[in-house]
Amino acid sequence: MKIDVVRPRDLGEPELSAWRQMRRASPHLASPWLAPEFAQAVSHVRDTARVAVIWEDTDLAGFLPFEPCGPRAARPLAAWLTLAQGLVHRPGFETDGSDLLKGCGLDVFEFEYLVGGQPWFTSDENRTAMLLDLESGYDGYIKFFRETSPKSYKTIAYKERKIQRDIGPLTYEYASNDHFGALLRWKSDQYRRIGRADRTAKPWVAALIERLRDVQTPEFSAPLSVLKIGDRPVAAHFGLVSEGVMAGWFPAYDPELGSYSPGLIHHLRLVEAAAARGLRHIDTGTAGDYKQTICNGTLPLSEGVARRPGAASALHWLRTAPARRIKRTIVGNPRLHALADRALKMRGRA
Structure with a gap:
């Protein structure tokens, strides 16, 4: 496996065509957030945008859009905005998560809305996207x-x-x-x-x-x-x-x-x-009260952090683990979640 890390806006038509074909062949990769057009648009407004182009011999095997968030650490491209994240790959692709990160020059890859079919990334928590199924x-x-x-x-x-x-x-x-x-x-x-x-x-x-x-x-x-x-x-x-x-x-x-x-x-x-x-469907994002009423389908997602052993990975854990633990505690406790939501709304009205 060989990996080239480039700016999405610098990809040529052969790479873009292969990216589109991979998404077309795997329904779980069909989200527009995983489209090359979205990655290229982000690349034109954020110079930090990158994509790992994965090769197996002379064949294109996958694309991982990301951007740095610390020393040898990254998150999905425009992670603050996107509700579907992950590696776009050809059917049957296999890899080791540690080798994948190493090839990208990373020790850490954190994600919140990882789509299914990504066994190379270990998740900490399962999430659910709510869909309007129009089949x-x-x-x-x-x-x-x-x-x-x-x-x-x-x-x-x-x-x-x-x-x-x-x-x-x-x-x-x-x-x-x-x-x-x-x-x-x-x-x-x-x-x-x-x-x-x-x-x-x-x-x-x-x-x-x-x-x-x-x-x-x-x-x-x-x-x-x-x-x-x-x-x-x-x-x-x-x-x-x-x-x-x-x-x-x-x-x-x-x-x-x-x-x-x-x-x-x-x-x-x-x-x-x-x-x-x-x-086929409209992805409305993760659960909300009104979505429980209007939506008729779901899509499994996951949240977590993939790490390789090393100093950068250890420093990232020390910097982020406490906040992630607090967030999971609040989200997982209905009473704490309601109090936090009320506090945010009061701040918004202030």
Whole structure:
């Protein structure tokens, strides 16, 4: 096994074609977060972005996108944003995790949302992504929703009628060139309300979003879907699409119209449009209360740290292990998690 570490933006068409083919051959690698187009876009806005190109003799065998997070330590590319991470590889690929890290010039690789089929990385904790499974089409999804959450379905239908009666007719556009500014304002306001860091305020994230909006190819796209009343946007979503999968990223709605639940109305319109375009599922990220109601599928993920013996690995453990242990304790204890969430929301309102 031979490994070359390069910037994703420097990959040539043979490497990009092989990367796409590997994802196409393995459904668990279909997430847009693992697409070469995403890695290249990140590479154009973050000079630290790297990808390990793995060779077996003269054949390409895999690609591991990453960026440094300390001495001989790395995490997945744009890990702060992505909800699917890991090594993209050809079917049947086998390797040893220690050899893989050594070839990348690393002693540590930490991850939060590792996709399945990655035995070379040892995980510490299992996680679950919530999916909107569209294999049975829109009618199949609606049948599931009506049967499992009849009250929620009726409430959304009632509010859709009410908002149109009170304000005006709704229109929906799957891929719009307008109203992106409104989405970002709503999302920033939401982050403040819940006391979370505003991802969209980071200059490199804003630059990445703008670059992704310009990528519209058969292999990858980043549609902005908008629900409107006349020329007024009321809800929107910016996501990534590749290999029949949509990665939900930035959904938001006009808080002035929150009583009408425009976000949930938009959700059903998005599902209908995605199913009509042949998408297999929409990845909404890890669990949340409302996702338990609207989602009809799951995807296993894992969190952990892969290490090689050495001084850099030991220093990384000393620096990060206490914080990781505290985080797991809080997340695993419903009472502590609720208190932490309440504290963040109070800070956001301050």
